[in-house]
Amino acid sequence: MSTSVPVQEISIQELLQAYRERRTTVRAVVEEYLGRIEKLDRSGPGLNSIVATSEEALTRADELDARFGESGELAGPLHGVVVAVKDNIDTVDMDTTCGSEALRGHRPERDAVAVARLRAAGAVIIAKTALPDFATSWFSYSSVSGETLNPHCLDHDPGGSSSGSAAAVAANLATVALGTDCGGSVRLPASFCNLVGIRSTPGVVPRTGTGFLVEFQDTVGPLARSVEDAVTVFDVIAGYDEGDDFSVAATMARPAVSYVASLGDRSVAGVRIGLVTNALGSEADPRSAAVNALTRRAAEDLRAAGAEVVDVEIPDLDEFLVDTSQYIACSRHDIDLYLKQRPALSSLRVADIVARGRYHRELDLLEAVSSGPEAPESDPDYTGRFVARDRFTRVILKVMDQHGLDALTYPATRIPAPSNEERKEWTVLTFPTNTLIASQALLPSVAVPAGFTDAGVPVGIELVGRPYSDAELFGWAAGYEKQSRHRHAPTL
Known part of the structure; x- marks a missing residue:
């Protein structure tokens, strides 16, 4: 059977309904996605999102x-849903390189827990996606895959570190994708590629079988074209x-019903939200001014x-x-721990990989963490930054209490996705991203x-x-999305 259901912009529920009504098959859908990968990622515009x-x-x-065909029943809530997975999340059927040429050919012995749960729910893992070496950049370059392009504007960066996952979903090379988010590596590329990206309260999604930069801060999260699709995967x-x-x-964040059911009527009616004005960039910079204008419009959409x-x-x-940044203290240890735990x-060791030049030479953060301490303590x-982090979270929650807020909002970054030439203006630690706020305060964010x-x-x-308010937050995000509807497919 050849598919009569085009996969471009298809939602999970639309895909499942097509299977139930026997209007298509999983094989036909997978073949169509593979054809799009060949047409758009490996040729045509050459997005280079798929490793x-x-x-x-x-x-x-x-x-x-x-x-x-035998049972008439779908295999699970993700039956035949085609998923791309960031290449620092272990898969038994594809190599996992963490974006580093030093790990080429590494085939994990078992799936990451998140991947195993996807397969058990009926998903098809179609591909591994590009990321900068060991997820150490907001930008897309990697010693394994080179440059990944932004499907919406090919001369601009798609964002990192989940670069390939974002570009692939934006270009409809998969239904949804998984990324990882330490300082914003799901949400920043989601913003740059016109997607939804979820960062949960840390620990709500297990990281077993996943590479990370700062263990207590890292999360695994979905990138999708809608809040409902993202939450369906999150569930x-x-x-x-x-x-x-x-x-x-x-166990602390689990809703009384499923996360999808918690979306409810997808409403923000009566919700009180604080627009964080000192997370806006300078109006003197036209790039920031453009982001500020869209953020103010988003506030109006929320009000509407x-x-x-x-x-x-x-x-x-x-x-x-x-004061709460722990990359230099922790990341050398945490990358090395990932390596030590895998026999092959x-x-x-990350310091040796960098010393031998086996990395992309524009990765300044990787260079910095490779010379950091072997033991964070x-x-x-190190300890002072923990104390500062606790104080940071309390300061944010105090602001919310003082103003009677349910949530905060601000632009994911203070400038739009930079052009490949503009990227040279910043190091990783000086790039004006707001995604660090939720990350370093250990708060959930969409x-x-x-x-x-x-x-x-x-x-x-x-x-x-607030911590553990993930389910409520997803419903509010869906309410904003329903009002604003800013997702559009790129022209490729």
Whole structure:
């Protein structure tokens, strides 16, 4: 059977309905996605978002089709949903390189827990996606895959570190994708590529089988073209895992019903939201001014949907972002831990990889963390940054209490996706991203499209909630999305 259902911009529920009505098969859908990868990623515009495709994807599709043919029942909530996975999340059927040429050919012994849960729910893992070496940049370049392009504006960056996952979903090379988010690596590329990206309260989604930069701060999260699709995937991957000590958070955040059911009527009526004005960039910079205008319009969209939006400030915001950063103290240790835990990689160390020049030479943060301490506790500022982080979270929650707020909002970054030439203006730690706010305060956040600049560059806002308020936050994000509807497919 050849598909009569075009996959471009198809939602998970539309795809599942097409399977139920036998208007298509999983094989036909997978074949169409593989054709788009060949046409758009490996040729045509050459997006370069895909590192590898799975040789098992069509076999898996046939298994799902046979099972449905026999039982008439879908295999699970993600039956035949085609998922791309960031290449620092372990997969048994494809290599996992973490974007580093030093890890070429590494085939994990088992799937990451998040991947195993996707497969159990009926998903087809079609591909691994590009990322900068060890997820150490806001930008897309990698020693494994080179440059990934932004489908909406090919001469602009798609954002990092989940670069390939964002570009692939934006270009309809997969239904949804997984990324990882330490400082914003799901939400920033979601913003740059006109997508929804979820960062949960850390630990709600287990990280077992996943590379990370700062263990207590990192999360795994979906990138999708709608809030509902993102939350549908989140529902599957969230939950307690005894292999991840931090996943006790999943038992504290779990809603009374599923996360999807918690979306309710997708409303922000009566919700009180603080627009963080000192997270806006300078009006003197036309790039920031364009983002500010779209953010103010997003506030109006929220008001039109029934929310109350008030201007607030987070005291000493920029100072807190500096004082709570733990990359230099933690990331060398945490990257090395990932390597040590895998027999085939156990002799590798990130400092040696950098010393031998086996990395993309524009990755300044990777260079910095490779010379950091082997044990975080030996960094004289390590403990002080923990104390500052606790104070930062309390300051934010105090602002919310003082103003009677349910959530905060601000642009994901203070400028739009930079051109490839503009990227040279910043190091990783000086790039003006607001995604660090939720990350370093350990708060849940959802990035949602807010529109396009006059130059056609996507911009996203974040909605940020209190710890463990993930389910409520998803409903508010869906309410904003329903009012604003800024997702558009790129022209390729």
